[in-house]
Amino acid sequence: MAPSAPEESAAGDMARRVRILLAEMDMNQGELAKRLGLSPGYVSEIARGVKRPGADFFMGVHRELNVSVDWLISGIGAMFFDEGNRADLLHAIWVVVATARSAIIERDALAAEILQVMGDGRFEQVAQEPRFSTFIESLQLEHRDLGLTAALYNGHLTGADTQRRRRQLVSAAATHFRMQSSSGLSALTTPPNSTLEASQ
Numbered sequence: 001m002a003p004s005a006p007e008e009s010a011a012g013d014m015a016r017r018v019r020i021l022l023a024e025m026d027m028n029q030g031e032l033a034k035r036l037g038l039s040p041g042y043v044s045e046i047a048r049g050v051k052r053p054g055a056d057f058f059m060g061v062h063r064e065l066n067v068s069v070d071w072l073i074s075g076i077g078a079m080f081f082d083e084g085n086r087a088d089l090l091h092a093i094w095v096v097v098a099t100a101r102s103a104i105i106e107r108d109a110l111a112a113e114i115l116q117v118m119g120d121g122r123f124e125q126v127a128q129e130p131r132f133s134t135f136i137e138s139l140q141l142e143h144r145d146l147g148l149t150a151a152l153y154n155g156h157l158t159g160a161d162t163q164r165r166r167r168q169l170v171s172a173a174a175t176h177f178r179m180q181s182s183s184g185l186s187a188l189t190t191p192p193n194s195t196l197e198a199s200q
Contacts (some may be wrong), residue, residue, distance in 0.1 A: 015049030017072055022047065025065060036060035048074045055094055055141035063087040070150045090153050092166075097149045097173050099141040104177035110135050121163050126175065148176055 022032060033043040038056065045051035053072075059068045069090065070077050096118060102111035114132050117125050126132045141149065151167055 011052055012049045013075060013140070014053070014072065015047055017075060018047045018053075021061070021065070021067060021072070021079065034066050052143045055098075055144075058141075058146065059087065059091060059094070062090060069146070073146050073150060089156060090149070093152050093156065093169060094141050095136055095139065095147050095150060096170055097145050097152070098141050099136070100170070100173035100177050101142060101145060103172060104181050115170065115174060117175070119167060121167050123163075123166060148173065 022028065025032075027035075029043045029047055030040045033040040036043070036057065037060065042051065043057075046053045046057060047057065058069050058072065061072065061073060062069050067082050068079060070079055071079050099111050099114050099118070102108040103115040104112075114126055115121075117132070126136070131171065156165060156169060
């Protein structure tokens with residue numbers, strides 16, 4: 001299926017911002033690829049707007065160059081983060097968003113179990129259980145979910161990183177996908193636990 005005009009425009013705008021970043025850093029595409037551990041061809045396709053960047057690109061640019069993912073995706077805000085921003089938090093939110101998509105949209109039973117554990121605030125269990133870790137390593141962030149990831153990240157920066165706030169992140173991501181799911185508005189009237197249990 002061919003991308004729509006707004007998607008093509010967004011990819012072109014993002015490619016332009018990647019080129020601005022390269023100029024600002026006085027770096028060529030090959031140097032960026034090497035720094036991020038990605039292939040030069042992949043970075044070239046991103047910079048030309050041929051390919052949409054994946055989570056590996058966004059996380060790498062954020063981690064290695066301190067670049068705002070929000071700015072890279074939308075052009076909003078400053079290009080560079082201040083020292084208060086955290087790649088580990090961005091990655092954790094990415095995991096929550098990708099897990100919620102797998103659990104609710106793709107109806108993956110293991111993802112639903114992981115989402116339930118996260119929703120209960122048992123984040124340590126997710127990190128310690130081998131089958132959960134293996135699943136999380138296999139996750140792919142959908143391009144259309146980058147805005148949600150960035151919004152949740154930015155919203156989380158404004159207060160303390162508490163267990164309650166982490167559960168709220170899980171709830172917000174799950175609610176976002178329930179609203180998109182094929183069950184439509186009926187997902188809003190179904191308690192979260194019964195939705196997750198039904199998909200297991």
